[in-house]
Amino acid sequence: MSKSASLNAHSNGGGLKNYLRAPERRIALISLAHGINDMYAAYLSTLLPFIRQNLGLSYALAGSVNIIVGIFHIICQPVIGYVCDRIRRPVLMIIGPVLCGLGAAMLPNTNSFALTIAFAGIWGLGSALYHPQGNGGIGYISPPEQLPTALAWFNIIGTGGTILSPLIAVGAVRMFGYKGLLLTLAPALLLAPLLAYSIPFLKEERTQEQRDASRGFFKTFGVVLAILYPLAAIAFTRETIYQCVRFLLPLRIVAEGGNLEDSGFIVFLLTLGSILGMIPATRVAKKIGATKTIFWSMVLSFIFFMAANMLSGWFSIACYFFVILSIYSNAPVAASMAQNLVPGERSMSSAVVAGLSWGLSNMMLLPCGKLIDMFGISNTLTVIGFLPLVSLPFFMAKIFKNRGAAQ
Numbered sequence: 001m002s003k004s005a006s007l008n009a010h011s012n013g014g015g016l017k018n019y020l021r022a023p024e025r026r027i028a029l030i031s032l033a034h035g036i037n038d039m040y041a042a043y044l045s046t047l048l049p050f051i052r053q054n055l056g057l058s059y060a061l062a063g064s065v066n067i068i069v070g071i072f073h074i075i076c077q078p079v080i081g082y083v084c085d086r087i088r089r090p091v092l093m094i095i096g097p098v099l100c101g102l103g104a105a106m107l108p109n110t111n112s113f114a115l116t117i118a119f120a121g122i123w124g125l126g127s128a129l130y131h132p133q134g135n136g137g138i139g140y141i142s143p144p145e146q147l148p149t150a151l152a153w154f155n156i157i158g159t160g161g162t163i164l165s166p167l168i169a170v171g172a173v174r175m176f177g178y179k180g181l182l183l184t185l186a187p188a189l190l191l192a193p194l195l196a197y198s199i200p201f202l203k204e205e206r207t208q209e210q211r212d213a214s215r216g217f218f219k220t221f222g223v224v225l226a227i228l229y230p231l232a233a234i235a236f237t238r239e240t241i242y243q244c245v246r247f248l249l250p251l252r253i254v255a256e257g258g259n260l261e262d263s264g265f266i267v268f269l270l271t272l273g274s275i276l277g278m279i280p281a282t283r284v285a286k287k288i289g290a291t292k293t294i295f296w297s298m299v300l301s302f303i304f305f306m307a308a309n310m311l312s313g314w315f316s317i318a319c320y321f322f323v324i325l326s327i328y329s330n331a332p333v334a335a336s337m338a339q340n341l342v343p344g345e346r347s348m349s350s351a352v353v354a355g356l357s358w359g360l361s362n363m364m365l366l367p368c369g370k371l372i373d374m375f376g377i378s379n380t381l382t383v384i385g386f387l388p389l390v391s392l393p394f395f396m397a398k399i400f401k402n403r404g405a406a407q
Helices: 015-020 023-038 043-055 060-085 091-109 114-142 146-178 176-200 207-215 217-253 262-275 278-288 290-310 313-328 331-339 343-363 365-375 375-382 387-396
Strands: none
Touching: 015 387, 023 091, 023 114, 023 146, 023 176, 043 091, 043 114, 043 146, 043 217, 060 114, 060 207, 060 217, 060 343, 060 365, 091 114, 091 176, 091 262, 114 146, 114 331, 114 343, 146 176, 146 262, 146 278, 146 331, 146 387, 217 262, 217 290, 217 313, 217 331, 217 343, 217 365, 217 375, 217 387, 262 278, 262 313, 278 313, 278 331, 290 331, 290 375, 290 387, 331 343, 343 365, 365 375
16 A cells, blocks of 8 residues: 555544545545536536526626636636645545535526626635645545546546536426525535545645745746646647537527526536546557547547538537537546646646636637627537647647657
8 A cells, every 4th residue: 555545544443434544435535526516517507598588698798607717717726736736634625515516506596797706706716626636636546557547537427417417407496496506505515524534634744855845836837837738728628619519509509499408408418428438538548548549539529510510400419419528538538647747746737737728718608608699609619610620739749749648
């Protein structure tokens, strides 16, 4: 057993403590927290068409709600990632899902745009607090050879929560009204003390030598970004496509006469597509390497996007499903590659490759909304379909030619 694995596995009396603090169960609990945190992720996508109608918002203003979430990820995640790599306790991954759920549950319970923005900020802050420490925690606990698979399951369980999100949102609203969404805070509130008990520490205490060698935030961020910018750019492209398609298709369905269930089903279908390719992609990466796996996932997503834009009805929606499946299959492969490139800054690497790119992609929903206002939803989807090609020049970067890091 490694030092980090044995850190919390020592006996203080009581088999339950040792059972819960075994490395594989701590990984499972962190992944479960990811699922609960992301269980609130699709509330806005599912309910936004109706929030827009209730508040009388333009498409551009509706898209701006996501910008607040993006701002918190852009500003907070790198700082949070830096802090997480220097603290031992998983405080942020404990309180993050609670704040995320509170903000998401209150979004449709407001009667003003200002309050909607405020609760979007609380939602964004909670999500920004959880993700760097969650991703980094998996890296600190998992054995190196199992890291891609551990991160794949971490992402799958998180996205599994997102899959359930529209179903939970629609079910709670149908049974109890919008205030019923507050009942869905229960899982986050119940998991918080279990995490605190099971994972008192994520990593060993830093030595004095490590503290002396530690760089400040801005220097650390600059060093990590200089190494990981190609992966961050590819992740930004991936997340922008995912966010825009999830934003646009429900709006199109409702604009064409669809109802709340139709909107929720489309979000559910797209979210399902985002997890189905992850485990196969990690297996493919072991055979052909991470670089080729990420590259071909981007190419396939472009091909499916072109087909989706040329077809109509459920054939088009099926192609959008495969767009998301293709492009999101590279997420755990890219995350593992990033952590291997900067193993001493795992949470920061997650913040740069996952959190920062996700936050920036949310910012793209405002220009996306403006394009809809000017040119319509179908023409906007046509433009977005060419985004996978934007990522291809980044595969010329040095990190993709380093065979050791690219496996």
